[in-house]
Amino acid sequence: MAKAEPPAPSKAVKQDDSGKYVDAKGDPTFNVKPDGAVDWYTYSGFRRYHSECHVCHGPDGEGSTYAPALKESVKGINYAEFYGIVVGGRQNLSGGENKVMPALGDNKNVMCYVDDIYVYLRARSGDSIPRGRPASHEEKSPKATEAEHACLGDQN
Numbered sequence: 001m002a003k004a005e006p007p008a009p010s011k012a013v014k015q016d017d018s019g020k021y022v023d024a025k026g027d028p029t030f031n032v033k034p035d036g037a038v039d040w041y042t043y044s045g046f047r048r049y050h051s052e053c054h055v056c057h058g059p060d061g062e063g064s065t066y067a068p069a070l071k072e073s074v075k076g077i078n079y080a081e082f083y084g085i086v087v088g089g090r091q092n093l094s095g096g097e098n099k100v101m102p103a104l105g106d107n108k109n110v111m112c113y114v115d116d117i118y119v120y121l122r123a124r125s126g127d128s129i130p131r132g133r134p135a136s137h138e139e140k141s142p143k144a145t146e147a148e149h150a151c152l153g154d155q156n
């Protein structure tokens with residue numbers, strides 16, 4: 001398999017009207033204000049990561065004996081690869097190990113927040129934010145709320 005392009009540096013170059021920051025390649029990334037406040041998606045990603053990924057990947061993206069430290073993984077795999085693994089899952093059968101990354105593409109509680117989780121993990125990689133719940137964060141934008149409802153398919 002050809003080696004995919006590595007991700008761009010995680011530095012944010014701009015913020016879109018949903019409050020999401022992007023890197024030089026246009027992929028989602030985090031932003032931390034001088035006072036330590038994180039962007040909305042980093043905060044949301046913290047919550048979603050700990051409800052959907054933590055059980056296998058350990059707290060704060062640090063990894064476990066079962067599954068890799070995703071704060072390290074996102075240094076090497078780009079956004080498209082990350083997305084693809086979350087949607088389709090992966091199974092490592094080498095060395096007699098039977099470790100399974102489940103395919104989560106049908107799970108809206110994951111897929112509606114996949115950018116949030118990715119952004120959070122980028123913030124954890126390189127320890128741009130400490131372990132634990134971010135102490136303060138930017139407000140959620142009306143566009144982010146709209147996109148979330150559209151994705152979840154709520155009527156409200």
Ligand code: HEC
Nearest residue numbers: 052053056066067068073082085090091092099100101110
């Ligand atoms: C049931 C346990 C389980 C859950 C839940 C889980 N994973 Fe995984 N994940 C794994 C295992 C095990 C691997 C390693 C698979 C392999 O080696 O092929 C893995 C691998 C990955 C990888 C590839 C990492 C690398 O370094 O190559 C990514 C990315 C990933 N998971 C993202 C996620 C995200 C995001 C979530 C939450 C939305 C999640 N996983 C939830 C078990 C899990």
